[in-house]
Amino acid sequence: MSEEIKNEEEKVVETPVETTPATAVDTPAETPAEAPAAEPAQPAVSETQPQIIVQKERGFSHYVGFALLCVLCICFFFMPGIALTFGVSQLVSLNGAAAWIFSAILSFIIWLIFKLKVKGFKKSFYFYIGLCVVVFALLIAIEVLTEKLNVFASIFALLSGAAA
Numbered sequence: 001m002s003e004e005i006k007n008e009e010e011k012v013v014e015t016p017v018e019t020t021p022a023t024a025v026d027t028p029a030e031t032p033a034e035a036p037a038a039e040p041a042q043p044a045v046s047e048t049q050p051q052i053i054v055q056k057e058r059g060f061s062h063y064v065g066f067a068l069l070c071v072l073c074i075c076f077f078f079m080p081g082i083a084l085t086f087g088v089s090q091l092v093s094l095n096g097a098a099a100w101i102f103s104a105i106l107s108f109i110i111w112l113i114f115k116l117k118v119k120g121f122k123k124s125f126y127f128y129i130g131l132c133v134v135v136f137a138l139l140i141a142i143e144v145l146t147e148k149l150n151v152f153a154s155i156f157a158l159l160s161g162a163a164a
Contacts, residue, residue, distance in 0.1 A: 079132040081107030083139060086155050096161025
């Protein structure tokens with residue numbers, strides 16, 4: 001009974017590992033005329049050794065953290081559009097859905113401009129990510145320099161629909 005409980009607690013996966021013997025060549029290269037008669041090839045010796053892999057189950061916090069990182073990555077990718085939307089929202093009242101749509105369209109247009117001007121998808125993507133970092137740094141600078149305008153709180157309220 002206790003062995004069954006131990007087996008249930010640890011998930012053990014055994015996979016065979018094939019090893020081949022290494023041959024060392026210490027003799028200098030031979031010319032074709034001096035080559036000895038071909039010897040019959042020895043079959044490769046295969047030894048199997050079990051590997052033990054213990055798999056841990058991921059908890060709820062792992063999935064919550066992954067979801068938070070995904071949301072932050074999406075917000076970071078839309079940072080130029082979000083910044084422009086925030087500027088527009090200071091002039092005109094926007095609801096949450098309109099702010100997200102406007103931000104996505106502006107970010108896509110900005111990325112498309114980078115794609116058309118810079119040759120190569122990978123290079124244009126790097127330039128766009130650089131622009132996102134610059135915009136994020138500007139938003140931080142505005143947050144620090146202005147005392148009345150809480151930029152990130154206002155952006156969060158705008159995108160969640162609480163600012164309307």
